[in-house]
Amino acid sequence: MSGNKLVDLLNTYNHEHTVLETGKVLTIKAITTGQMKSILQYEGNDDISVIDDVLDDIINGCVITEGFDVNELTLQDRFDLLIGIRKVSKGSSYTFTIKCPQCKSESIQGIDIDDLKVVPFSQTAERSVKVGTNLTLNLNYVRRKHQKEAVALANQMGDLTDTQRRSEVATFMYAFGLDDVRTNQGSVKDISIQDKKEFLDNLSATDYETINDWYKKNNYGTEFKYNVVCKSKCGFSKEEDVPLTGFFF
Numbered sequence: 637m638s639g640n641k642l643v644d645l646l647n648t649y650n651h652e653h654t655v656l657e658t659g660k661v662l663t664i665k666a667i668t669t670g671q672m673k674s675i676l677q678y679e680g681n682d683d684i685s686v687i688d689d690v691l692d693d694i695i696n697g698c699v700i701t702e703g704f705d706v707n708e709l710t711l712q713d714r715f716d717l718l719i720g721i722r723k724v725s726k727g728s729s730y731t732f733t734i735k736c737p738q739c740k741s742e743s744i745q746g747i748d749i750d751d752l753k754v755v756p757f758s759q760t761a762e763r764s765v766k767v768g769t770n771l772t773l774n775l776n777y778v779r780r781k782h783q784k785e786a787v788a789l790a791n792q793m794g795d796l797t798d799t800q801r802r803s804e805v806a807t808f809m810y811a812f813g814l815d816d817v818r819t820n821q822g823s824v825k826d827i828s829i830q831d832k833k834e835f836l837d838n839l840s841a842t843d844y845e846t847i848n849d850w851y852k853k854n855n856y857g858t859e860f861k862y863n864v865v866c867k868s869k870c871g872f873s874k875e876e877d878v879p880l881t882g883f884f885f
């Protein structure tokens with residue numbers, strides 16, 4: 637109840653959304669016009685962490701389930717929930733404009749979100765990878781709270797270029813995902829996040845790639861990719877990420 641007699645008359649429909657990792661069912665409702673307006677003030681802002689905070693506000697406003705905390709969701713499930721909110725708010729069809737990378741002509745593309753492939757979460761996936769000569773790393777999914785902290789930690793590193801910052805954020809996120817480091821002698825206990833980060837920075841490029849590959853291989857949720865076909869018949873066709881500009885409008 638909002639305390640406003642008119643607002644209380646709006647009998648909004650509730651929907652269900654299943655968290656892929658846990659199978660927990662959340663009750664969600666459509667995004668309101670007021671929430672959409674609150675996104676508009678960030679139009680043109682290309683700071684990803686600001687946009688992510690706005691998306692958190694949207695999620696928190698649309699999930700009714702008591703005790704829900706977006707910070708505990710994996711990044712995959714947070715994105716899946718955003719897609720769920722988008723679908724109950726505006727349906728599953730999504731049109732957007734793209735500029736052809738080949739002939740530069742603009743065209744309107746459309747997809748049905750329900751047609752995109754959804755990779756299920758695997759409870760039994762292998763969580764460990766081997767690096768160096770005798771180290772086993774136990775890896776875990778990165779959660780929204782980790783991502784926020786990774787951004788904060790990278791911001792403390794002083795003057796960095798945007799590319800450097802993104803790369804430091806990524807390493808901090810992997811540090812949060814690093815549950816356990818084992819040698820032949822056993823587990824290395826109580827490692828601080830800074831030590832984990834320094835450890836990752838000292839890995840060889842091949843070993844770092846091994847971690848990268850684990851995250852790629854164990855990614856789950858909706859594959860937000862589609863086949864761009866240029867409508868000017870220049871022949872351009874390629875699988876690309878679905879752009880998110882205007883996703884909620």
Ligand SMILES: [Zn+2]
Nearest residue numbers: 736739866870
């Ligand atoms: Zn073209």
